[in-house]
Each structure stands twice: as C-alpha cells, then as structure tokens.
Amino acid sequence: MPVMQKKICLLGDFAVGKTSLVRRFVEGRFDDRYLSTIGVKVSRFSLERPAGDLNLIVWDLAGSDEYGAQASYLRGAAGALIVCDLIRRETLASMQEYAARMRQVNPDAALVFLGNKVDLVLDRAVEDAEMQSVCSALNGPYLLCSAKTGERVSDGFLMLVEALGLVP
C-alpha cells in the first residue's frame, strides 16, 4: 500500500531541545552536523495506521537566525512542531515569531507547540498558564514534554498528526 507523506518542520530557538526531541523517535541516515552545515537535517517519523502508513518527513531546522529564517525550508510543509524551553522564558516569546513565519509561508499549516524540559521542575521559568495563554493566542494545542526522559514526546507527533486531519 502506498505510504502517505507529509513534510513537517521542527522550529524553535537554539538549544531548546529540538534535535533531542526527535532523536529517539525518528529514523534517519544523516548526521547532526548537517544542521550546522546547511541548517537543516531531514529525518522520518513513521506511523502505522489502519488507514495506511504515514511518513512524517521531519525537517529539523537549525535554531538560529542565520538558517532558521530561510523561508525556502518552510515551503511545502503541512505542519510544524514549535518548541520552547520551559527553563528559558525568552524562548516562549520566540514561539510566536516562528509561528508567524510558518503561517506566512504556509497559511494552512497545522501547528503544535511543545514545552520541553518539563522534567526540570525546580528550574522551570514558564508556568502552564503562560504556555496555555500563548498557545491559545497562536491557535494551536500545546504539550509539555521532556526529551531527556522521553515523556510525551511521541504524543507531540501524534497530536500533530491529528492536527493535520489524519487519524493516528
């Protein structure tokens, strides 16, 4: 049976944990050094569904202005995971900028917001209420997860699949 494909982007500030988020759950053959070379690394998140297999082609974009702002990398994306660091408050504000860039290039793109490093409870700088407020304003669901422990990371991808209108 043919496999459905969707391109999704992984956006967020530098060191919010994007690459760590996908490292456990995606298949890929390219080294992380591609991120620093051309600003992107492509991986795949495969999902078996009753309606047919689904491949999410994940474009992990470098979290810097030098590369991340390239609109060409965002073209053709069906959705995006936008990540912030729960122990760095400034990354929450950056989520709004990434969401705006994404919707500028792909107006119909589905967005899911992830708050990473939820395991660092004592260092946490972003409260749930703030996260909920920002994500509501950006019109997208959010999820708190931990790349370190793996907590709810795959749920983030499944939530995006659902936001794409595809039954997981």
Add this chain to the structure above:
Amino acid sequence: MTEPESTSQLPAEPGAESQDVQALVDALRDIVVRQERQRIDALEASLQELNAEIEPDSLAEKLNPVMSGLVRQTIHDSPDEMAEAIGPVMGEAIRVQIRDSRQGMVDAIAPIIGATVQKALSDFAHELQRNIDARLRTSFQPSDVLRNIQARLRGISPAELAMRDALPFAIQELFLIHRESGLLLAHLHPGKAQVSDSDLIGGMLTAIRDFVQDSFGQGQADKELDEIQYGEQRIIIQGGRYVYLAAVIEGVETPGFRARLRDWVNDLYVQYGSVLRDYTGDPASLPDLETRLAELIRPAELPHTAESPSTASDQRSPGSPRPLTRNQRLAIVLGSLGGLLGLLLCCFYIWFTITLLPMAWSQGRATLTQTFTQVPSVTPLPTATQTHTPTLIPSPSLTPLPSATPTPLPSATFTSSPSPLPPSATPAPVTVSAIAFGNVWLRAAPDEMAQTLATIPQGSPVYVRSAYGNWLEVDWNNDGSYLHGWAAAEWFFMLVPLPSEYITPTAVP
C-alpha cells in the same frame, strides 16, 4: 651571667667530662639511629637494584611480554575501542612517516596500490572493449553516417567519437521530487538491489538545492543547482514547474541525455500539471510515475551490475545502438529525400540522354552511310584531285615535297598558297569520322586567323581527312553540300582513331 660563673667553677676537669659526655652521646645515638641506618642502607641497596633494573634495555626486556600480552588481550576483548584509541596515533604516525620517508612509504604501499590500480584499469579497459565490440558488431545504420558528420563538425575523428560513446555510462538512480515540499514522488534504482531512505535523500537534496539557491542564487528563480558531482558519480538535476528530476549517473552522459530529461519533465508537466500542483502527500492522487520514470532508462544505460528494471519497454539487448533522437530522425528523413531527389535527377538525365542519343546517332549514321556510298564519287572531287596534281600548285618549293612528308610547314605556306589546303594534306579522304561536341568554326586553313567558312553545329559528324597539329582537316555535310576545311581538334570526339600516316606532326606549336 650565671652560666659563665658555673663554668668557671669547673676549670680542673673540662676535657674528661666533655669526652665522657661525647662518648655517652655517641653511644646513645648509635643505639637510637642504628635501626634507621640499617633501614636506610637496605633501602639504598634496593634503590640501586631498581636503578639497575630500570635501564632501558633491561626494562624493555622485562615489559615486552607484559605489554604484548596486554595489547593482545585488549584487541581481543574490545577491538573497536582499541582501534578508536590508536587510530589517531596511527594516522599521525603515517603522516610523520610519509613526511620523513616518503620513498620508503611509496615502496611499502606500491604493491598494494599498484595491484589496485591495475585491477581498476583492467576492469575499465575490459568494459570499454566490450562496449566498442558491441558497437562494432552492429550493422550499418543511417545513424552512423550522421555520427560521422557530427564528429567531423566537432573536429574529431569518428573513431574518437565512437570511443567517447563507448565510455561506460549508467543511470544509478532516478528521483522524482516534489519541488516545493521535497517529498519523493517516485524513485527508480536500477543500479542497486536495495535502497533505503530515498525519501530522506529527496528531502535533503531539496534542502541542498534551496540552500544553494538562497546562498548563491541571490533569490533568482532562474538560477538553480543543476548538477552535483562526487567522485565518479554525478547528480544531474532537471528542474520543472512543480517537480524536479534528479538522476544519479556514472560515466560520461550520452549526447542528448539532458534534453531527454528536460523533455520528460516537460511532458509530465503537460500531462499532470494540476495533479502535481495540488499534491499534498497522498500517493493515491498521483499517476503511476515509476513506470513513466522507467521510460527514461535505456538498456545501454543500465548499470552493469543491475538487474533489468521492471519495464516493459526495454526489449533491446545491451550494447545495441541507441534509438535516434528527433533531430537525427529529421536529418535522416531530409537526407533520404535529398538522396531520392538526386536519384530522380540522375534517372532523368539518363533518360534524357538516351532519348536524345538516337537523334544524334541517326544523323551521324546516315551521314556515315552516305559517306560510304559516296566514297567512289568523292574520289574525283576537285579538291582532292587538285591536291594531288603538282601542276596546280604554283609554289615550286612545295612541289618536290612528298605527300606524306612530316616536315612541318610554316604558316606562311598556307597563306601564300592559293589552295585552301596545305600541301601536306595530300592523303585521300578517309573513312575516319568524328563528332563535334561543340559548335566549331570551320576554317579555310589550320590557323585561328584563317577565314571562317562555316560553323559546325554540336553533334554533327564529320569526315576526318588528316590531322595537322591541333587541327583536323574535315569534310562536313552541310545539308547535302560538303564543306571542306579545318577545325580545332579539341572539339571533336574521334569515333575511329586516325591512322598515323594521316597525321602531320608539327614542330611549331
């Protein structure tokens, strides 16, 4: 002040007492320090023994078996870690060795490199030989003529062009990728049994294209990355409106290969433009692109280790000549039409000639027949008779000359002679005939300045009486009346060779 006083109170026994004290101190010291000294002596002895053992030679001798065993055990237990540990050292050691003793390293690795290179060259030569042989075995085809012309136009020999064409060329992989999203639409890999992550390769290739265009193309949409080369392989990228095609090839691409890719992408756009534009990742919305993609691969372009692709269109055997391109087919059609036209012209010319020949020959033959029948009556022609009658020749100097005398006659002889014929043309009329293949002046004497008697039309038969230099003495039947005179020999085709006795050599050109 008290102590000096006490000292001064014992002036009588200072030496003995101090000696006793000293002896007592020594004895006491000996008792206290003896054990320590013995220990120090023992330690010194041990140290000397150790120093003796630490000598490089003896130390290496002692450690060698230990170290060897340790390294061997480590390599056995964890080879990866060992390789990782000594890898940098080995690399640096090799660099140092190459720097310090390049020739030695060359001598050391020459057998390995030489054999490797020799094998590679042998494989290449064998492959080239196989391709050339396959080409030579093919029969002559019109395309060969075109290729020869093409080679000449390029300034190379056909053999060089054939050798260039015989160089191995193979399509390893074909990727059809959605231009905007980088999603893989179709993939063909005739060169490999199993290929993984082709969808990721499609994504990264798109990212690289975007990166190059953003970085070096300065946002100009018409400038795109169209080729990537790595080693012996290249990725030829043919962009389209909604998709682009990436062909991983090896070797020298055949002429027209890129045009074929371009045409293929354009055709795809024409047929499925709207489908490709609206593609959102659902494969059900796409046509069977892999079958279409297989049309791009010709048998001669299959990798040599590959199995035949699952295409129904590939029926030719490897090594067979490639089908002609559109331009070649057009050139062949035009060439054929030109050849056909030339053939028609030739046929027309032959027909025309054959048609006109009886007309020319009928006239000539009639004349000849008439000539033979009139030969007896020609004999008494006054002209011939006069030439044989010495009395009619007023010039006494010419009289004694024999009729067949090859003596060159001065031109003044003819001008001064009242007879239009030179005395040397004394032989009787002969049956030798010729045909004029041009309009020729008939003159009274063999001289361009002589009087013009008439014009012999092209194709007219004449009777050749004699030859003088480049002139022929002829009789021409002009509508029943014979004209006699001289005409330039170069305008006549001799039907019968003129006997030598009728030729008067000329010393003066």
